[in-house]
Amino acid sequence: xxxxxxxxxxxxxxxxxxxxxxxxxxxxxxxxxxxxxxxxxxxxxxxxxxxxxxxxxxxxxxxxxxxxxxxxxxxxxxxxxxxxxxxxxxxxxxxxxxxxxxxxxxxxxxxxxxxxxxxxxxxxxxxxxxxxxxxxxxxxxxxxxxxxxxxxxxxxxxxxxxxxxxxxxxxxxxxxxxxxxxxxxxxxxxxxxxxxxxxxxxxxxxxxxxxxxxxxxxxxxxxxxxxxxxxxxxxxxxxxxxxxxxxxxxxxxxxxxxxxxxxxxxxxxxxxxxxxxxxxxxxxxxxxxxxxxxxxxxxxxxxxxxxxxxxxxxxxxxxxxxxxxxxxxxxxxxxxxxxxxxxxxxxxxxxxxxxxxxxxxxxxxxxxxxxxxxxxxxxxxxxxxxxxxxxxxxxxxxxxxxxxxxxxxxxxxxxxxxxxxxxxxxxxxxxxxxxxxxxxxxxxxxxxxxxxxxxxxxxxxxxxxxxxxxxxxxxxxxxxxxxxxxxxxxxxxxxxxxxxxxxxxxxxxxxxxxxxxxxxxxxxx
Numbered sequence: 001x002x003x004x005x006x007x008x009x010x011x012x013x014x015x016x017x018x019x020x021x022x023x024x025x026x027x028x029x030x031x032x033x034x035x036x037x038x039x040x041x042x043x044x045x046x047x048x049x050x051x052x053x054x055x056x057x058x059x060x061x062x063x064x065x066x067x068x069x070x071x072x073x074x075x076x077x078x079x080x081x082x083x084x085x086x087x088x089x090x091x092x093x094x095x096x097x098x099x100x101x102x103x104x105x106x107x108x109x110x111x112x113x114x115x116x117x118x119x120x121x122x123x124x125x126x127x128x129x130x131x132x133x134x135x136x137x138x139x140x141x142x143x144x145x146x147x148x149x150x151x152x153x154x155x156x157x158x159x160x161x162x163x164x165x166x167x168x169x170x171x172x173x174x175x176x177x178x179x180x181x182x183x184x185x186x187x188x189x190x191x192x193x194x195x196x197x198x199x200x201x202x203x204x205x206x207x208x209x210x211x212x213x214x215x216x217x218x219x220x221x222x223x224x225x226x227x228x229x230x231x232x233x234x235x236x237x238x239x240x241x242x243x244x245x246x247x248x249x250x251x252x253x254x255x256x257x258x259x260x261x262x263x264x265x266x267x268x269x270x271x272x273x274x275x276x277x278x279x280x281x282x283x284x285x286x287x288x289x290x291x292x293x294x295x296x297x298x299x300x301x302x303x304x305x306x307x308x309x310x311x312x313x314x315x316x317x318x319x320x321x322x323x324x325x326x327x328x329x330x331x332x333x334x335x336x337x338x339x340x341x342x343x344x345x346x347x348x349x350x351x352x353x354x355x356x357x358x359x360x361x362x363x364x365x366x367x368x369x370x371x372x373x374x375x376x377x378x379x380x381x382x383x384x385x386x387x388x389x390x391x392x393x394x395x396x397x398x399x400x401x402x403x404x405x406x407x408x409x410x411x412x413x414x415x416x417x418x419x420x421x422x423x424x425x426x427x428x429x430x431x432x433x434x435x436x437x438x439x440x441x442x443x444x445x446x447x448x449x450x451x452x453x454x455x456x457x458x459x460x461x462x463x464x465x466x467x468x469x470x471x472x473x474x475x476x477x478x479x480x481x482x483x484x485x486x487x488x489x490x491x492x493x494x495x496x497x498x499x500x501x502x503x504x505x506x507x508x509x510x511x512x513x514x515x516x517x518x519x520x521x522x523x524x525x
Contacts, residue, residue, distance in 0.1 A: 042069060246495075299479070
């Protein structure tokens with residue numbers, strides 16, 4: 001809502017600025033206040049066809065069109081300096097108010113049409129071979145820019161356009177870990193659509209373009225948290241669905257320690273004493289991050305808003321029914337050779353990662369396998385024993401007594417909150433919802449014994465303000481996902497993976513290129 005208010009106020013200011021500016025161009029100021037008419041008259045003033053204003057009806061495109069019209073308006077008043085054009089692009093109302101209330105500024109010419117006419121004269125001089133006329137026209141060209149400015153504006157426009165496309169439409173991502181291995185591999189480069197699940201306007205506006213959250217080399221945050229904009233999302237092109245991969249901002253990534261190689265949240269440190277000791281010993285500073293600057297994760301959407309989810313002996317159940325499993329679902333297995341000489345080349349040929357672990361002391365291999373790979377390994381020799389790794393209890397969301405016996409293979413049941421749904425708050429279930437109430441939905445929360453206070457009022461229930469999702473990796477024993485940090489809020493959703501545009505073996509060019517994966521779909525099971 002805050003973003004809509006900002007745009008509404010900006011439009012009102014723009015209309016008022018046109019009301020005062022139009023009379024200088026011989027147009028009634030009242031036309032500057034009439035929606036639609038103001039843009040048509042604007043086009044006429046700068047020498048554009050009235051139909052050009054229709055481009056302003058198309059989202060995303062309209063921003064570039066408005067910028068071009070604003071620059072042409074400045075040129076029509078003889079304001080051709082770079083600073084004038086920059087101000088008109090950044091915030092047109094300010095530039096137009098300055099023109100309107102400066103008695104020295106006069107309307108000179110319909111800049112766009114005049115520039116086209118001038119270009120036509122130059123072309124005619126070239127065709128006719130009139131060297132003198134051509135030289136004179138080029139010399140006196142009011143629209144000619146110095147090479148430095150031409151290059152500067154071209155670079156700025158390219159960066160602006162790339163940053164804009166990256167921010168609102170499509171962004172490239174690289175898969176850094178094996179949490180989705182089997183479907184998405186380490187070294188895959190993805191294109192992700194930000195429009196499919198609704199374009200999310202940026203919260204952070206003071207940032208270095210084309211960087212997400214860190215500046216290379218100096219390894220510092222690439223943005224300022226303030227000023228910022230309220231959360232807002234345009235309508236989605238399609239709905240999120242069960243079992244589809246989604247890209248989102250790390251829900252626990254609001255406060256992080258950045259360590260070479262990876263990022264840990266403050267909650268990781270609280271739950272892992274050894275990690276906390278390492279952070280303290282190395283004096284690693286805590287960084288806070290707004291939603292849109294938190295690390296990107298990609299997981300499969302296992303649970304939808306309103307679902308009840310439970311995992312029993314690795315099988316996920318949604319609302320009491322066994323969920324469809326991804327084709328290449330993987331788990332860790334202990335492989336006991338029992339005297340068999342393991343054919344490692346055969347494992348590589350089958351696509352089983354050569355970076356398997358070996359417990360030398362016990363003489364055991366630790367492999368990550370899908371069901372199909374499990375059968376292939378077993379086929380090497382009947383003496384080989386394969387045993388799925390059993391995970392110890394503890395460390396599961398919501399990190400309270402209710403989950404002390406839960407593991408990644410036996411988890412829940414758990415309810416996934418839905419927008420508009422109301423839940424009873426009790427001492428037993430508050431661990432599930434406290435972060436939602438306090439962090440994701442911005443309320444104050446206080447607990448006194450078994451009594452809860454939300455925004456200063458005693459409350460025994462809560463109505464959720466947005467939808468939540470449950471994300472899990474296909475590599476179920478090597479995935480930091482909702483089983484550890486909980487729900488994925490809707491306002492953290494970034495977009496839908498489209499396709500793999502490049503892929504390197506194990507994330508390293510030296511290991512080769514996975515040609516067969518290039519331009520393959522990223523949403524297949």
